[in-house]
Amino acid sequence: MKFSGRIERCALSPIRKFHPYVVAAQAQGKKVYHLNIGQPDVPTPRAFFDAIGDFRESVLAYAPSPGVEVYLDAVKDYYCGLGFEVGREDILATYGGSEALQIVLSCILGEGDEILVPEPFYPNYMTFVNVTGAAIRPIPTSGAEGYRFAFRDRIEPLINDRTRAIMVTNPGNPTGVVLSKEEMGVLVDIAKKHDLFLIGDEVYRELVYGDEPLSSFLEFTGAAENIVVVDSISKRFSATGARVGAILSRNHELLGHALKICQGRLCAATLDQIGAAALYRALGEGYYAEIREQYRSRRDAVVESLKNIPGAEFRCPEGAFYLMVKLPVDDAEKLQYFLLQEFDDGGDTVMYAPGEGFYATPGMGKNEIRIAYVTKEEDLRRAIELLGLGIAAYNKKQKE
Amino acid sequence: MKFSGRIERCALSPIRKFHPYVVAAQAQGKKVYHLNIGQPDVPTPRAFFDAIGDFRESVLAYAPSPGVEVYLDAVKDYYCGLGFEVGREDILATYGGSEALQIVLSCILGEGDEILVPEPFYPNYMTFVNVTGAAIRPIPTSGAEGYRFAFRDRIEPLINDRTRAIMVTNPGNPTGVVLSKEEMGVLVDIAKKHDLFLIGDEVYRELVYGDEPLSSFLEFTGAAENIVVVDSISKRFSATGARVGAILSRNHELLGHALKICQGRLCAATLDQIGAAALYRALGEGYYAEIREQYRSRRDAVVESLKNIPGAEFRCPEGAFYLMVKLPVDDAEKLQYFLLQEFDDGGDTVMYAPGEGFYATPGMGKNEIRIAYVTKEEDLRRAIELLGLGIAAYNKKQKE
Numbered sequence: 106m107k108f109s110g111r112i113e114r115c116a117l118s119p120i121r122k123f124h125p126y127v128v129a130a131q132a133q134g135k136k137v138y139h140l141n142i143g144q145p146d147v148p149t150p151r152a153f154f155d156a157i158g159d160f161r162e163s164v165l166a167y168a169p170s171p172g173v174e175v176y177l178d179a180v181k182d183y184y185c186g187l188g189f190e191v192g193r194e195d196i197l198a199t200y201g202g203s204e205a206l207q208i209v210l211s212c213i214l215g216e217g218d219e220i221l222v223p224e225p226f227y228p229n230y231m232t233f234v235n236v237t238g239a240a241i242r243p244i245p246t247s248g249a250e251g252y253r254f255a256f257r258d259r260i261e262p263l264i265n266d267r268t269r270a271i272m273v274t275n276p277g278n279p280t281g282v283v284l285s286k287e288e289m290g291v292l293v294d295i296a297k298k299h300d301l302f303l304i305g306d307e308v309y310r311e312l313v314y315g316d317e318p319l320s321s322f323l324e325f326t327g328a329a330e331n332i333v334v335v336d337s338i339s340k341r342f343s344a345t346g347a348r349v350g351a352i353l354s355r356n357h358e359l360l361g362h363a364l365k366i367c368q369g370r371l372c373a374a375t376l377d378q379i380g381a382a383a384l385y386r387a388l389g390e391g392y393y394a395e396i397r398e399q400y401r402s403r404r405d406a407v408v409e410s411l412k413n414i415p416g417a418e419f420r421c422p423e424g425a426f427y428l429m430v431k432l433p434v435d436d437a438e439k440l441q442y443f444l445l446q447e448f449d450d451g452g453d454t455v456m457y458a459p460g461e462g463f464y465a466t467p468g469m470g471k472n473e474i475r476i477a478y479v480t481k482e483e484d485l486r487r488a489i490e491l492l493g494l495g496i497a498a499y500n501k502k503q504k505e
Numbered sequence: 506m507k508f509s510g511r512i513e514r515c516a517l518s519p520i521r522k523f524h525p526y527v528v529a530a531q532a533q534g535k536k537v538y539h540l541n542i543g544q545p546d547v548p549t550p551r552a553f554f555d556a557i558g559d560f561r562e563s564v565l566a567y568a569p570s571p572g573v574e575v576y577l578d579a580v581k582d583y584y585c586g587l588g589f590e591v592g593r594e595d596i597l598a599t600y601g602g603s604e605a606l607q608i609v610l611s612c613i614l615g616e617g618d619e620i621l622v623p624e625p626f627y628p629n630y631m632t633f634v635n636v637t638g639a640a641i642r643p644i645p646t647s648g649a650e651g652y653r654f655a656f657r658d659r660i661e662p663l664i665n666d667r668t669r670a671i672m673v674t675n676p677g678n679p680t681g682v683v684l685s686k687e688e689m690g691v692l693v694d695i696a697k698k699h700d701l702f703l704i705g706d707e708v709y710r711e712l713v714y715g716d717e718p719l720s721s722f723l724e725f726t727g728a729a730e731n732i733v734v735v736d737s738i739s740k741r742f743s744a745t746g747a748r749v750g751a752i753l754s755r756n757h758e759l760l761g762h763a764l765k766i767c768q769g770r771l772c773a774a775t776l777d778q779i780g781a782a783a784l785y786r787a788l789g790e791g792y793y794a795e796i797r798e799q800y801r802s803r804r805d806a807v808v809e810s811l812k813n814i815p816g817a818e819f820r821c822p823e824g825a826f827y828l829m830v831k832l833p834v835d836d837a838e839k840l841q842y843f844l845l846q847e848f849d850d851g852g853d854t855v856m857y858a859p860g861e862g863f864y865a866t867p868g869m870g871k872n873e874i875r876i877a878y879v880t881k882e883e884d885l886r887r888a889i890e891l892l893g894l895g896i897a898a899y900n901k902k903q904k905e
Contacts, residue, residue, distance in 0.1 A: 106702050106731065107669060108762055109615040109637070115765040118570075148563040157776070158558050163548040165746040170518075200600055200748075203770040211636050215509040216616045232769035236611050237509070238638060269507060302506050331506065346565040346775030348600075362508055365515040369632035370603040374774045375746030376557070 115235045119228065119462030126445040127456065135449050138488035140457040143278070145426070145479040147343035147396060156383030157376050168372035171364060172198025172351075176378040179385035180336070180351050186389075189323040191353060197363055198373045201350040202308045202337035206233050206272075209333050209352055212362040213269050213302055214239035221263055221271045223254035225429060225463030225470060227278045227306075242268070243465045248431050248473070251420040252280040255288035260295055270302035271295065275320075276309040279463050279475040280429050281404075281422020283313050289322060296331040302359075303328070308337040308350075309425035311393045314401045329355035340426075341393075342384045349373065349381040400426050403478040403485055410489035414496060426478050429460065434496055435503070437461075437474045443502070444495045455491040515635045519628065519862030526845040527856065535849050538888035540857040543678075545826070545879040547743035547796060556783030557776050568772035571764060572598025572751075576778040579785035580736070580751050586789075589723040591753060597763055598773045601750040602708045602737035606633050609733050609752055612762040613669050613702055614639035621663055621671045623654035625829060625863030625870060627678045627706075642668070643865045648831050648873070651820040652680040655688035660695055670702035671695065675720075676709040679863050679875035680829050681804075681822020683713050689722060696731040702759075703728070708737040708750075709825035711793045714801045729755035740826075741793075742784045749773065749781040800826050803878040803885055810889035814896060826878050829860065834896055835903070837861075837874045843902070844895045855891040 120141055127137055171177070177193045184191040199205040214220060216238035222230055224243035234241050242263055246252045254260075260271070271292060276283045284292075296303035305322035313319065322332045337350035354360055407428070408421050416433025434440045437459040444454050460473030478485055520541055527537055571577070577593045584591040599605040614620060616638035622630055624643035634641050642663050646652040654660075660671070671692060676683045684692075696703035705722035713719065722732045737750035754760055807828070808821050816833025834840045837859040844854050860873030878885055 106613075106700055106756075106759075108612055108759070109618075111615060112612045112762045112765065115762070115769075117761070117765055118768045121768075144564075144566050146564060149565040153565065154560070160554070164544075164546060165549040165553065165744045166544050167745045200604075200774070201771065204600075207770065212508055212512045213506075215511060216638060218509075229769045229771075232765055236766065236769075238616060300506055344565045345567045346772065348772070348774040356506075359506075359508070361517070362512045362515070365512065365517055365632055366636065368518045368521075369515075369629045369636075370607065371601065371629075372746065372748070374600070374748040374777050377774050377777070 111235050111238050115232045120458060123441060123445065123456065126442065130445045130454060134452060136453045137445070138453060138455045138484060138491060139480065140455060140476045140488050140492075143477050143479065144345060145340065145343045146481070147399070149344045150342060150384055150388060150392070152383045152387035153342070153344055153347065153380040157380045160376060160379060165375060168198070168375040168378055170367040170372050172196065172373065173375060173378040173382065175382040176349070179382040183385050184321070184323065184353070187319055187321065189321050190326070191323060194357070195353055195355055195360070197352045197360060197367055198378055199350045199352060200373050201339055201348040202306060202335050203229065203350070204373070205335040205337070205350045205352045206230070206304070206306065208363050208366045209304060209335065209359070210234060210237050211366060212359060217267055218269045219265065219267045220269060221260065223273060224465055225252070225279050225460065225473070227274055228462045230272065231465065239269070241465050245466070248418055248420075248429060252277070252282050252429060253288070255284060255291045257291055257295060264299050264301070268299070268301060270304055272304040272306065274306040274309070276313055276424025278309065278425050279427045279458070281425050281427050283315065283317075283423035284320070286320060289320065289325070293322065293325045293328045293331070297328045301331065302333055303331050304333045304335065306335045308335065308340050310336070311341055312397060312400055312426060313424040314397070314404060315423055323353060331356070333359060338381045338384060342388070344381070344384065347377045347380060349377045400478065403482055406482040406485050407476060407478045407489060410486050414489070414493040428476055429473050430476060431473050432496060434472055434499060437472055440496065440499050443499045448495045448498055450491055450494050453487065453491055455488045455495060457492070511635050511638050515632045520858060523841060523845065523856065526842065530845045530854060534852060536853045537845070538853060538855045538884060538891060539880065540855060540876045540888050543877050543879065544745060545740065545743045546881070547799070549744045550742060550784055550788060550792070552783045552787035553742070553744055553747065553780040557780045560776060560779060565775060568598070568775040568778060570767040570772050572596065572773065573775060573778040573782065575782040576749070579782040583785050584721070584723065584753070587719055587721065589721050590726070591723060594757070595753055595755055595760070597752045597760060597767055598778055599750045599752060600773050601739055601748040602706060602735050603629065603750070604773070605735040605737070605750045605752045606630070606704070606706065608763050608766045609704060609735065609759070610634060610637050611766060612759060617667060618669045619665065619667045620669060621660065623673060624865055625652070625679055625860065625873070627674055628862045630672065631865065639669070641865050645866070648818055648820075648829060652677070652682050652829060653688070655684060655691045657691055657695060664699050664701070668699070668701060670704055672704040672706065674706040674709070676713055676824025678709065678825050679827045679858070681825050681827050683715065683717075683823035684720070686720060689720065689725070693722065693725045693728045693731070697728045701731065702733055703731050704733045704735065706735045708735065708740050710736070711741055712797060712800055712826060713824040714797070714804060715823055723753060731756070733759060738781045738784060742788070744781070744784065747777045747780060749777045800878065803882055806882040806885050807876060807878045807889060810886050814889070814893040828876055829873050830876060831873050832896060834872055834899060837872055840895065840899050843899045848895045848898055850891055850894050853887065853891055855888045855895065857892070
């Protein structure tokens with residue numbers, strides 16, 4: 106039987122290939138510190154479980170395809186509370202931010218189309234785009250420039266008659282870059298001028314560590330037709346297993362098309378939407394500020410520890426809970442195999458996400474890694490220490 | 506901005522257009538009996554809610570992309586209990602049967618490909634297939650033949666070099682047809698001979714009203730590479746809002762491709778999978794037999810009542826909870842508008858799913874309707890009575 110050429114262009118998670126080596130390292134009694142996982146250790150607020158426990162209907166029925174009303178209203182109120190005018194009719198509930206992206210991209214992209222995405226990017230974007238038959242055209246960045254990308258003269262030359270959209274994660278995964286209001290304005294202008302959709306994946310919105318107010322592309326009401334925002338409760342409330350997200354747009358033609366897909370899959374999970382609504386209702390700026398402070402101090406611990414690794418290049422990330430680091434090694438994947446198979450310090454070793462998986466351009470990211478800071482500070486410090494020791498041991502062995 | 510041509514070929518639910526008229530009828534004080542909805546009134550077993558309530562982890566974390574272990578094991582044991590040998594490695598957990606179909610079709614279909622589907626079919630198949638850029642080539646059936654379709658000489662001439670798969674719902678929605686073992690064998694032979702995937706949507710498997718043992722395409726181990734089965738807890742346990750399903754196949758190349766999409770969207774909802782596992786563990790043949798008996802007697806009530814409508818043509822359905830009926834009217838959609846706007850009997854009227862939405866071939870199904878028997882017997886009897894009275898009033902008015 107034949108498979109679709111599109112699925113053949115998709116890849117399994119680049120982290121998976123290390124799995125057998127992690128198992129083997131653990132079997133040898135090694136403790137593996139994880140800098141590779143985006144699963145926060147922050148407890149999921151009880152409001153979620155309480156709301157689900159309070160469900161008293163005898164039949165767990167389909168939710169409406171656009172979403173459960175209490176959830177849509179909670180999302181609306183959250184945005185209105187931030188000062189962004191959003192109506193219930195501007196929102197569709199989805200299975201997490203992932204399905205929101207899948208649906209939006211299915212509405213916009215066809216065979217041979219292109220979408221601009223700053224590189225490095227979240228690897229699953231590649232799967233979502235490939236499945237539509239379109240391709241990512243990367244907007245190049247460099248570590249030396251702090252991975253910033255919102256430059257008109259860099260983006261406009263990449264636009265051609267097959268370009269349909271620009272898609273950005275803000276705050277950024279894997280870079281931790283937070284766009285300034287001016288940078289957002291540049292992207293909005295380009296989208297308007299070239300008649301493109303601008304897809305803002307804003308699932309990390311609350312996690313910004315500067316003094317700026319929280320932003321959203323939804324602020325740019327002058328480009329209401331161009332802008333689509335994707336959101337999720339996964340990171341905001343440390344509820345990644347709930348799979349509740351949203352598409353937000355004032356382009357109702359787009360939402361009308363998206364609703365066809367929402368109706369096709371009937372609905373997102375009913376109880377999870379009810380739990381998500383309760384989270385938005387129960388928690389507010391006090392909670393967000395607390396979580397923000399926790400991640401900020403984790404970030405500071407990571408950045409401080411990284412300064413002790415000679416030759417490691419990075420900028421202090423401004424948001425989300427990731428950063429990219431350029432290591433003083435020839436190949437970050439080879440280093441990862443070494444760390445799992447040949448290295449330990451008092452029985453401990455470390456794992457990260459090698460950088461190549463975050464690039465579409467072949468050869469890029471070879472000596473970069475992504476670090477996620479979602480565990481306890483002392484573990485993060487120890488993990489970075491192990492990374493430094495491992496690099497020294499690896500480079501020593503290379504020279505032998 | 507441009508939209509994908511594929512999404513423009515998709516349609517919103519054909520039932521939606523009646524919504525404002527239902528609201529208006531209800532505002533006039535009319536009671537609308539629903540024969541149009543696939544949402545059963547059967548209570549969701551408490552085991553689901555209890556298992557979710559017992560969840561004690563502090564973080565609601567991502568599930569593994571292929572599924573939560575307890576759920577995969579529960580599905581495996583369910584199939585093994587039916588005598589179909591299935592391993593955990595043959596199963597991927599999905600957001601209901603809908604996502605299972607979306608994933609499988611994304612792996613198989615590309616631009617310009619074709620998939621054979623007996624007509625009339627579940628309308629969401631059209632959305633799932635259109636989104637891939639492929640097209641449904643309908644296998645024609647007729648009410649006079651009881652909507653049976655597993656005829657080699659009817660199917661083989663439809664196969665060409667762009668045909669990739671045959672997809673069937675068994676037991677059938679909207680027809681209620683249950684394939685005999687011989688008919689399943691015909692389809693399997695055709696798939697093998699022509700190197701096609703055979704996708705069996707078996708979400709209604711437990712709802713068969715004859716004396717035959719429960720069947721599955723997974724029985725046909727001689728065509729293991731061709732066969733993919735889609736399943737769901739939605740109808741089996743009356744838990745449509747839980748969104749938990751599965752892809753089952755012994756074609757591990759297919760599952761490997763499907764896993765790329767599963768990893769892309771990270772996981773299906775964690776708690777819902779835990780609840781689903783508990784349903785499989787807590788309930789068995791006794792429960793299925795009870796539900797089966799309940800639907801069988803509803804089916805009998807509908808069939809008996811329909812016999813009182815002069816000129817209505819139908820066969821007694823063998824499974825699922827639907828049947829197609831050919832009405833003695835010119836146009837079932839026009840009748841539906843009449844029933845909502847101009848007709849009532851003691852303040853009551855009725856709603857069904859007009860047949861055209863179940864056909865890909867233009868003009869087909871114009872005087873057919875789909876009835877879902879998922880409510881109380883007395884309501885079903887009253888609804889069919891209203892249908893008969895409505896038809897008489899409509900035809901009388903047409904002649905005036």
